[in-house]
Structures are given as structure tokens and as C-alpha cells.
Amino acid sequence: MGKVAAKVKVMPDSPEIDLDALQERLESALPEGAKINGVEREEVAFGLVALYPTVIVPDGAGGTETVEENFTDVEGVESVGVENVGRI
Numbered sequence: 001m002g003k004v005a006a007k008v009k010v011m012p013d014s015p016e017i018d019l020d021a022l023q024e025r026l027e028s029a030l031p032e033g034a035k036i037n038g039v040e041r042e043e044v045a046f047g048l049v050a051l052y053p054t055v056i057v058p059d060g061a062g063g064t065e066t067v068e069e070n071f072t073d074v075e076g077v078e079s080v081g082v083e084n085v086g087r088i
Helices: 021-028 065-072
Strands: 003-012 034-043 048-058 077-087
Touching: 003 021, 021 034, 021 048, 021 077, 048 065, 065 077
Parallel strands: none
Antiparallel strands: 003 048, 003 077, 034 048
């Protein structure tokens, strides 16, 4: 079975949030077999910064769905969306 790389947009719920701590919570929320391969940050507006982790997951049933669900449940996350996906 191959692997898939997904760039995920994670919007924090506040501009005051500690992005380093949020990134650590996201890494802790990964399902088994998934890993983060780098995180980009992009200022969105008025001090709000979005995180863009690239998540590597096994290419199986469900794809990135479990990652999205887990990230949505992380404290401090407003929204989660997959920006792009590709096989590696």
C-alpha cells in the first residue's frame, strides 16, 4: 500500500493562540500510521495565522478523513480543510 501527502489548512480560533503549542497538539492528535512532514504558516488577516501541515497517511480507505476529524477535535482549532492531496 502506498502513501498519500495531504496539505491541510488549520485555522486557529483566535489570533492570540500559541501556534507552537497548537502544532504540538495537532501532532499528538494524528491517527496511527500518519505523520506530519513539515508545517507552513500563513498570515490570513488581522494577526490570524493559519497552519498548513503536510500530513503523510497510508493510502487506504478513508484517506485523510480521520486526520481531519482528529484535527477538528483539537483545542484551539476553528476549522480544518484539505488544500491538496497527492500520492507519494
